[in-house]
Amino acid sequence: MAKAESKRSGAALLVAGKSGADEQVNGAAELPVPGVRAAKASTTREATSRRSTESEVYDDGTNTFFWRAHTLTVLFILTCALVYVTLLEETPQDTAYNTKRGIVASILVFLCFGVTQAKDGPFSRPHPAYWRFWLCVTVVYELFLIFILFQTVQDGRLFMKYIDPKLGVPLPERDYGGNCLIYDPGNTTDPFHNIWDKMDGFVPAHFLGWGKIKRIAFQFTPYSWVKFEWRPASNLRRWLAVLGIIFMFLLAELNTFYLKFVLWMPPEHYLVLLRLVFFVNVGGVAMREIYDFMDDPKFHKKLGQQAWLVAAITVTEFLIVVKYDPNTIMLPIPFFITQCWILGILLIFTWTLWRFFIRDITLRYKETRRRKQENSAERERPPGSSNSNPVTVSGRSKLNGNTDTVRQRKS
Numbered sequence: 001m002a003k004a005e006s007k008r009s010g011a012a013l014l015v016a017g018k019s020g021a022d023e024q025v026n027g028a029a030e031l032p033v034p035g036v037r038a039a040k041a042s043t044t045r046e047a048t049s050r051r052s053t054e055s056e057v058y059d060d061g062t063n064t065f066f067w068r069a070h071t072l073t074v075l076f077i078l079t080c081a082l083v084y085v086t087l088l089e090e091t092p093q094d095t096a097y098n099t100k101r102g103i104v105a106s107i108l109v110f111l112c113f114g115v116t117q118a119k120d121g122p123f124s125r126p127h128p129a130y131w132r133f134w135l136c137v138t139v140v141y142e143l144f145l146i147f148i149l150f151q152t153v154q155d156g157r158l159f160m161k162y163i164d165p166k167l168g169v170p171l172p173e174r175d176y177g178g179n180c181l182i183y184d185p186g187n188t189t190d191p192f193h194n195i196w197d198k199m200d201g202f203v204p205a206h207f208l209g210w211g212k213i214k215r216i217a218f219q220f221t222p223y224s225w226v227k228f229e230w231r232p233a234s235n236l237r238r239w240l241a242v243l244g245i246i247f248m249f250l251l252a253e254l255n256t257f258y259l260k261f262v263l264w265m266p267p268e269h270y271l272v273l274l275r276l277v278f279f280v281n282v283g284g285v286a287m288r289e290i291y292d293f294m295d296d297p298k299f300h301k302k303l304g305q306q307a308w309l310v311a312a313i314t315v316t317e318f319l320i321v322v323k324y325d326p327n328t329i330m331l332p333i334p335f336f337i338t339q340c341w342i343l344g345i346l347l348i349f350t351w352t353l354w355r356f357f358i359r360d361i362t363l364r365y366k367e368t369r370r371r372k373q374e375n376s377a378e379r380e381r382p383p384g385s386s387n388s389n390p391v392t393v394s395g396r397s398k399l400n401g402n403t404d405t406v407r408q409r410k411s
Contacts, residue, residue, distance in 0.1 A: 069129075071116045078112055100162065111136045121306055122288045134281045138309040141278065145316040148263075153324050157264055163271070171264050228291060236356040241294050243348070245287075248314055252279065255317040262324035279310075286310040 085105075092098060114136030121131045148156050160167035183191050232242040259265075260272050289304025322329060333341075 069116055074112050074116050078109065096162070107140055110140065114139070119305065121285050121304070122292065123285055131285060134278075134285070135306055135309075137278065138282055138306065138313065142309055142313050142316065145313060145320060149316060149320050149323065156320075156324065160263055160265070164269070167263075167265060167269070169264060171261065171266060230291070230294075233355060236352075238294055239352065239356065241290070245290060248311060251318055252314045255314065255321065258321040258325075258328070259317050261328070262321050282306055282310055 115129050115132050118132040118135055120128045123131050158168050185191060230242060232239050265272055286307040289307040292300045293303050
């Protein structure tokens with residue numbers, strides 16, 4: 001903590017010294033407006049503190065072992081494991097088993113490297129290594145999706161058997177909207193069969209709401225609180241960015257249902273649940289990196305690594321769905337639903353056109369017209385009717401074209 005405080009105090013002294021020098025140089029040229037310098041200093045201090053607190057983690061002396069990277073320790077343990085497998089363990093004569101084991105070992109080695117050496121993200125709690133782990137898992141998942149994308153439909157579905165022998169089998173049809181009776185008297189064996197047949201992990205998830213689950217997951221021991229102001233209507237760039245975020249959200253939710261359908265994974269399978277857990281962990285980091293990229297493009301000159309990977313995963317999943325079962329996507333949509341989508345798109349397009357083009361052009365035209373009227377009124381004013389030494393808002397006089405600063409004195 002002492003190191004953190006010294007760094008922050010040094011940055012504050014640097015900012016204060018720079019502002020003091022600027023004041024001495026420009027003191028004879030401009031009069032500082034009360035409150036403006038304090039507001040600027042507060043904004044600068046807040047931005048500097050925010051960047052330092054969110055990108056660096058300092059050890060207070062109580063958790064030294066916990067916060068250490070342990071690169072040599074991890075390398076030593078990894079080397080010992082590889083030596084044991086190579087010299088002391090007999091290799092089985094099962095090709096399929098050795099293939100699975102080799103792939104799993106390669107992934108574990110990559111995860112060990114990433115957890116100790118990868119770049120830290122914007123989150124620090126519970127530990128930066130936790131978020132580095134999920135970054136590496138994101139890379140592994142994207143590589144897996146790319147591999148599935150380059151297979152034929154039959155081979156891709158059969159490959160899932162290597163992960164779980166129960167997979168690779170066509171899914172039975174489920175009627176979610178047919179017989180909706182909670183108690184079905186026609187079924188004497190199990191009158192409540194509709195509840196058990198249609199109950200899966202998505203039912204309680206939708207009842208509770210994925211927003212709530214993510215919020216609960218990300219509320220544990222926050223390192224700092226940051227106020228987020230998206231301001232989607234402030235400019236065209238932010239508006240298009242927010243629309244893109246909404247589109248990617250909807251596409252990711254759509255992939256949740258389509259992907260398990262085309263790869264023949266039942267809804268209750270653990271891989272479906274693991275994918276949801278994966279997105280809960282990486283989604284928050286991706287959203288934070290997108291917000292930083294939108295809010296301060298001068299400081300964050302490129303899109304964050306997690307946000308980049310999540311966008312690539314979402315697109316790759318959708319491409320797998322398109323390749324494996326294009327007929328399902330091309331099924332005709334009910335006419336009234338098509339009308340609602342077309343109406344919504346037209347409303348968004350019309351509002352965008354009015355807000356960022358027509359409205360701005362109108363305001364600029366009115367501003368230009370007002371300035372012309374003020375200039376014409378200034379020219380038509382008699383020469384002796386104006387004050388000989390007017391003081392403008394900026395403290396400058398316009399006597400005989402001179403723009404020297406006039407200090408305002410207290411009366």
